[in-house]
Amino acid sequence: MELVCPAGTPSALRTVVDAGADAVYCGFRDETNARNFPGLNFTAQELVQGVAYAHDRGTKVLVAINTFARAGGTELWHRAVAQAVESGADAVILADLGLLGWASRAYPAQRLHLSVQAAASTPSAIRFYAERYGVKRVVLPRVLTVEEIAAIVSAIPCETEVFAFGGLCVMTEGRCLLSSYATGESPNMNGVCSPAAHVDYRQEGTALAARLGGFTIDRYPAGQPAAYPTLCKGTFKVDGKAAHIFEEPTSLNALAILPQLKAAGVSALKIEGRQRGKAYLAAVVRQFRTALDALDAGQAMPASALIALTEGGRETTGSYKKTWR
Amino acid sequence: MKLTLGPVLFNWPTPMWVDFYARIADEAPVDRVVIGEVVCSKRSPFRTNAVVDVIERLERAGKEVVLAALALPTLKREVAEVADLVGSGRLIEINDMTALAAVAGSPYIVGPLVNVYNEEALAELESLGATTITLPPELPQASIEILGAGKSTADLEVFAFGRAPLAISARCYHARAHGLAKDGCKYVCEHDLDGLHVETLDGQSFLAVNGVQTLASGLTVLGQEIPELETAGVLRLRLSPHTCDMVAVTNAYRDAVDGRLPPAELVARIKALELPAAIVNGYFHASPGAAFVG
Amino acid sequence: MVEMTPPSSDVAEVASSIGTGSLPWPVSKVMSALPLAPLQFASNRVLQTALGRRPGLFSRLAEYSGKRFAIDPIDCPFVFLLEPRVEKPTLRVHATLDGVTWDARISAVMLVLLGLLDGTYDGDALFFSRDLLIEGDTAAVLALRNAIEDAELDPALLLGAPQFVTPVLSGNIRRAADVMRRLLGAPASASARGDRFA
Numbered sequence: 001m002e003l004v005c006p007a008g009t010p011s012a013l014r015t016v017v018d019a020g021a022d023a024v025y026c027g028f029r030d031e032t033n034a035r036n037f038p039g040l041n042f043t044a045q046e047l048v049q050g051v052a053y054a055h056d057r058g059t060k061v062l063v064a065i066n067t068f069a070r071a072g073g074t075e076l077w078h079r080a081v082a083q084a085v086e087s088g089a090d091a092v093i094l095a096d097l098g099l100l101g102w103a104s105r106a107y108p109a110q111r112l113h114l115s116v117q118a119a120a121s122t123p124s125a126i127r128f129y130a131e132r133y134g135v136k137r138v139v140l141p142r143v144l145t146v147e148e149i150a151a152i153v154s155a156i157p158c159e160t161e162v163f164a165f166g167g168l169c170v171m172t173e174g175r176c177l178l179s180s181y182a183t184g185e186s187p188n189m190n191g192v193c194s195p196a197a198h199v200d201y202r203q204e205g206t207a208l209a210a211r212l213g214g215f216t217i218d219r220y221p222a223g224q225p226a227a228y229p230t231l232c233k234g235t236f237k238v239d240g241k242a243a244h245i246f247e248e249p250t251s252l253n254a255l256a257i258l259p260q261l262k263a264a265g266v267s268a269l270k271i272e273g274r275q276r277g278k279a280y281l282a283a284v285v286r287q288f289r290t291a292l293d294a295l296d297a298g299q300a301m302p303a304s305a306l307i308a309l310t311e312g313g314r315e316t317t318g319s320y321k322k323t324w325r
Numbered sequence: 326m327k328l329t330l331g332p333v334l335f336n337w338p339t340p341m342w343v344d345f346y347a348r349i350a351d352e353a354p355v356d357r358v359v360i361g362e363v364v365c366s367k368r369s370p371f372r373t374n375a376v377v378d379v380i381e382r383l384e385r386a387g388k389e390v391v392l393a394a395l396a397l398p399t400l401k402r403e404v405a406e407v408a409d410l411v412g413s414g415r416l417i418e419i420n421d422m423t424a425l426a427a428v429a430g431s432p433y434i435v436g437p438l439v440n441v442y443n444e445e446a447l448a449e450l451e452s453l454g455a456t457t458i459t460l461p462p463e464l465p466q467a468s469i470e471i472l473g474a475g476k477s478t479a480d481l482e483v484f485a486f487g488r489a490p491l492a493i494s495a496r497c498y499h500a501r502a503h504g505l506a507k508d509g510c511k512y513v514c515e516h517d518l519d520g521l522h523v524e525t526l527d528g529q530s531f532l533a534v535n536g537v538q539t540l541a542s543g544l545t546v547l548g549q550e551i552p553e554l555e556t557a558g559v560l561r562l563r564l565s566p567h568t569c570d571m572v573a574v575t576n577a578y579r580d581a582v583d584g585r586l587p588p589a590e591l592v593a594r595i596k597a598l599e600l601p602a603a604i605v606n607g608y609f610h611a612s613p614g615a616a617f618v619g
Numbered sequence: 620m621v622e623m624t625p626p627s628s629d630v631a632e633v634a635s636s637i638g639t640g641s642l643p644w645p646v647s648k649v650m651s652a653l654p655l656a657p658l659q660f661a662s663n664r665v666l667q668t669a670l671g672r673r674p675g676l677f678s679r680l681a682e683y684s685g686k687r688f689a690i691d692p693i694d695c696p697f698v699f700l701l702e703p704r705v706e707k708p709t710l711r712v713h714a715t716l717d718g719v720t721w722d723a724r725i726s727a728v729m730l731v732l733l734g735l736l737d738g739t740y741d742g743d744a745l746f747f748s749r750d751l752l753i754e755g756d757t758a759a760v761l762a763l764r765n766a767i768e769d770a771e772l773d774p775a776l777l778l779g780a781p782q783f784v785t786p787v788l789s790g791n792i793r794r795a796a797d798v799m800r801r802l803l804g805a806p807a808s809a810s811a812r813g814d815r816f817a
Contacts, residue, residue: 009679009769038758039679039765068442071468098445120422121397122404128426143495148399171492171539172397174440178491178532180463181541181614184607188440189463196758203754213613216525225747232492236531237524238502245502245523245534246494249747275761277768280741308807309744325496325507 001261002268003292004062004161005285008040008275013050013061015278020289023060025093026050026274027191032080033064034117035274036191044083051088060090066115067191068096068174078102085110093139094118095174104133113161114138117174117187123155130158137161139270141172142252145322146260153265162261164254165284166272167311168318170232170247178231182213194230201229210234225249225313233311249312255287255304257317258295280309326555326582327356328575329459329482331437331565332393332418334490335535336368336515339375345566346379350386352572354579355564358383359418361393361410363436365497365536366403367510391416394424396438397493397537416456429453437462437484437563438493444475455479459563462489462545465611466553473558480560485547486574486595487565488520488533488540488602489614498534518568519601530602531615543605543615548591550609551581569598639750640728640805641694651696658697659712666710668779669772677703679766683759689721692729703763723755723763730796730805736767737774739793740806750806 005021007013016024027033029041042050051061063084069077077096081103084092092110094100095117103112116139120126129135137159140149153160171178173187180186183198200211206222210229217234220226227233227249236245252272254261261269269292271284284306291301307315318324330349333342349358360379362369380390392415398404410417411427419425420436434457441447441458450458459482460469473481499521500510514521520533520540530542547554547562554562562582564574577594580586586594596604607616641647670676677684680703690699700711700719713719725732731750734740742764745751753760774796775788800806 009765011769011771037761037765038683039681039762068440069445071443071464071471074443074445096440096442096446097449098443098447101449102445118422121399122423124404124426125422128422128429143397144399151401170496171494175397175438176492177461177463177489177614178539180608181489181491181532184611184613184616186463188442188461196761197756199757201753201757203752208749208752213615215529215531215615216527219526220749223749226749227747228743235526237526237528238521238534242526243502245498246496246539275765276743277741277764278738280744308748309741311743311747313747319495323506 001258001266001292001295002161003285003288004268004270005281006166006271006274006276007050007281008035008037010042010046010050010053012274012278012281014053015281016285017054017057017059019282019285021059021285023062023090023268024050024054025062025064025270027064027066028080028083030076030080031070031189031191032067032077034066034115034187034191035064036067037275038196040275044087047083047087047089055088061087062091062093062113063087063089064093064115065099066093066095066117068117068188069099070189074098074102078106081107081110091137100129100133100135108134111136115174116141116163119172119174121172123152126152126156126158130156137267139163142169143172143319146257146264146320147322149261149266149320150264159267160265161268161270162254162266163252163272164258164261164269164288165306166251166276167228167230168247168250168252168316176232182215182231184213194228199229225311227311248314250314250316251310251312252318253304253306253310253315254317254320255291255306256301257320258291258301261320262295276309283309326551326559327480327561328354328578328582329357329359329457329561329563330355330571330575331484331487331563332359332361332363333566334364334488334538334540335518335520335566336365336512337518338515339371341518342372343375343379345571347382348572349575350382350388353575355388355575357389357391357561359391359393359434359436361418363393363396363420363438364493364538365514366395366398366400366406367512368514368536369406389416391418391434393418393436394420394427396420396436397495398423399495425450425453432456435459435479438490441472442468444472444477447472447475447477447479451477451479457482457561459484459561462491463608463614466550466557466609467611469554469559469609470557477558481558482561482563483547483554483559484545485554485562485564486578487545487563487567488542489545489608490538490540491532491614492539494537494539497537498539499536502534533602541605541614542602543617544600544602545606545608545614546592546595546604547606547609548581548595549588550606551588551591555582567601569600573598638693638728640730640800640803642729642803647694647696655697655712655714662699662710662712664779665777666708669770669777670708672776673770673772676770677705677708677766679769680759680762683756683762686722686756686759687720688759688763689716689719689724690732691716691724691726692732693726694728701763703766721755723753723757723759725760726752726754728805730800730803733796734800734805735764736772736777737789737793738768738771739796742768745806748806 095115774792
């Protein structure tokens with residue numbers, strides 16, 4: 001299985017390449033990608049330099065252009081695809097039907113991957129993308145069990161990539177408007193979920209209150225782990241009772257089930273976290289590199305030592321096990 | 326402008342569901358009625374026997390009936406159900422790409438859960454046979470205007486009334502809220518006929534849970550915006566069923582789009598009804614969806 | 620418009636939740652008796668050195684470069700005020716934040732702040748574990764953090780050591796810092812954990 005790792009900056013790209021990534025994914029510094037965060041991402045020139053660094057060391061570069069183009073503004077998304085192709089990127093990762101159509105016509109030789117934001121969760125949906133746009137790999141939504149993934153792999157004509165570590169979307173990706181309901185900005189339109197500009201952290205006595213667009217997302221008592229201010233990990237009240245009604249603050253960690261994912265026929269593993277620091281990237285990539293090498297050598301999986309990097313200090317195998325639902 | 330009654334998104338008990346459509350058939354001045362289970366395939370078996378009669382009654386009353394496909398099919402059985410729908414020979418509303426793959430090439434309509442954000446995606450869906458395209462609820466006026474100004478052959482439809490659908494998941498939050506597993510959910514969602522109310526720790530109304538679906542708590546009412554929607558080239562308004570008096574809602578919208586009721590008064594007439602939540606319209610005005618822009 | 624939290628009044632409470640790895644109190648005590656001028660001088664040197672080696676250091680801040688960042692080592696009797704403007708960025712030392720206006724405030728113990736600067740720590744992980752407190756303009760903090768992440772600010776680089784000695788010197792400083800962090804019970808750094816698998 002190919003290890004696909006995130007890079008939010010050129011320095012992060014060098015870090016994950018050096019730590020043993022088979023491929024690195026990144027995006028441009030604008031709303032064409034789903035991690036459009038302040039100070040993050042690549043200029044066209046930085047991408048060219050990044051591709052050179054990665055290719056010199058035998059690592060592929062995948063460019064995520066995985067938001068949905070703005071009506072009347074599709075030129076920006078076209079230019080992003082053109083710049084990715086010109087930089088020599090090994091694949092572009094797309095979600096928008098219109099952009100997939102455009103890219104497959106404008107650059108028929110360019111390898112296209114289907115972003116998780118396209119939410120293709122069944123063999124028929126994936127076949128549609130493969131046949132109509134020539135998609136070579138699909139990133140599967142984080143809603144499927146290992147058994148379902150195995151069934152999909154055997155029924156489609158392209159490769160699959162699944163999330164192995166990091167932030168966990170509990171809603172089907174690309175189909176969630178919670179962020180824009182509270183802030184006006186969404187992953188689909190703006191490439192941001194629960195954007196920092198709408199976040200207000202405030203010390204209230206000994207507790208830390210997190211608000212998004214004026215809505216209270218959580219209140220952490222002193223000493224308890226905090227989380228991203230994402231709506232789906234917040235504490236809310238139902239029938240007067242406070243609970244994490246969608247999901248606890250937690251990170252996905254599929255390290256322990258890598259053998260099952262390999263047996264299911266998965267082609268690539270994705271590490272989430274283009275917004276994370278080099279300390280996180282180096283640790284996670286090394287851990288998974290070691291694990292994949294052990295898997296290939298027929299050895300046991302190493303124990304996970306990544307708990308300190310997880311959200312809320314907790315990890316889960318998420319939807320890969322059916323009980324999660 | 327034409328009016329579409331969207332599918333009932335909630336798990337209404339079958340007798341209530343049947344009565345609702347009988348009243349719609351007899352009294353609601355809508356052009357099109359979309360029926361079928363969009364949210365959870367576990368709910369549909371209870372209505373299988375009633376569906377045929379409901380369709381017949383609606384058609385006898387002169388409504389065009391469209392069958393909605395599931396929003397997130399993952400099980401083999403669910404994918405097969407989508408294929409069966411297409412085999413029925415009726416007009417289908419797709420709500421994900423699995424259904425698109427099944428209908429591509431013949432006429433179909435696009436529900437609000439498919440990502441159509443720009444003119445190229447719109448053209449792509451049209452070239453695959455879409456005759457009506459319902460735009461995503463979060464689309465602002467500027468985008469709607471650009472899409473409406475294009476040479477689209479499909480009718481554009483906008484979500485104008487109801488709790489906007491915000492997200493879909495593999496996990497059932499209704500079951501989770503009751504400490505149950507999805508497989509043993511005891512159909513707890515049937516107790517929340519407009520969705521399960523979710524508020525923040527500080528008591529702000531926020532969301533509504535409907536099984537695997539999450540909806541806005543705020544009730545979208547596009548009323549004062551009708552002239553702008555019309556100018557933008559929107560040909561259909563979607564009204565999403567709630568427990569409030571939907572005949573009154575559809576009548577109010579009918580009067581407004583036919584010019585018998587000033588748009589501002591439409592909102593007042595809707596407000597006079599017993600509504601499940603406060604009114605919002607932020608998305609259209611490029612604001613947070615939870616906002617009301619007066 | 621960013622709403623401000625009242626500065627500094629709640630430092631004791633903050634410290635109780637994020638204080639692991641604090642410098643020993645005698646050190647803080649001695650520091651509080653010292654004048655700020657030498658520290659201000661050293662801070663200017665570090666900033667000028669960093670800008671000399673990394674001229675594009677703050678370019679990633681883009682629209683956030685006009686913001687005022689209060690950087691508060693909660694175990695030390697002083698605070699930094701960083702203004703990363705494109706023209707003449709400044710790093711000022713203040714005894715307290717009283718009367719100082721800021722857009723964003725970043726609080727943690729000194730060893731943690733230093734570890735963030737040189738990439739020893741992952742900022743998100745520190746935030747999750749409550750070893751780092753963010754107030755005010757969160758987007759500006761994110762932009763600053765990403766700019767620093769990309770800049771690869773090695774300890775030796777910040778000290779202005781000649782380039783040929785920086786790898787060795789930085790390695791030594793990092794090891795020394797790790798020892799101090801362990802002794803003082805600061806959060807374990809992610810990369811130190813990862814090294815076991817290298």
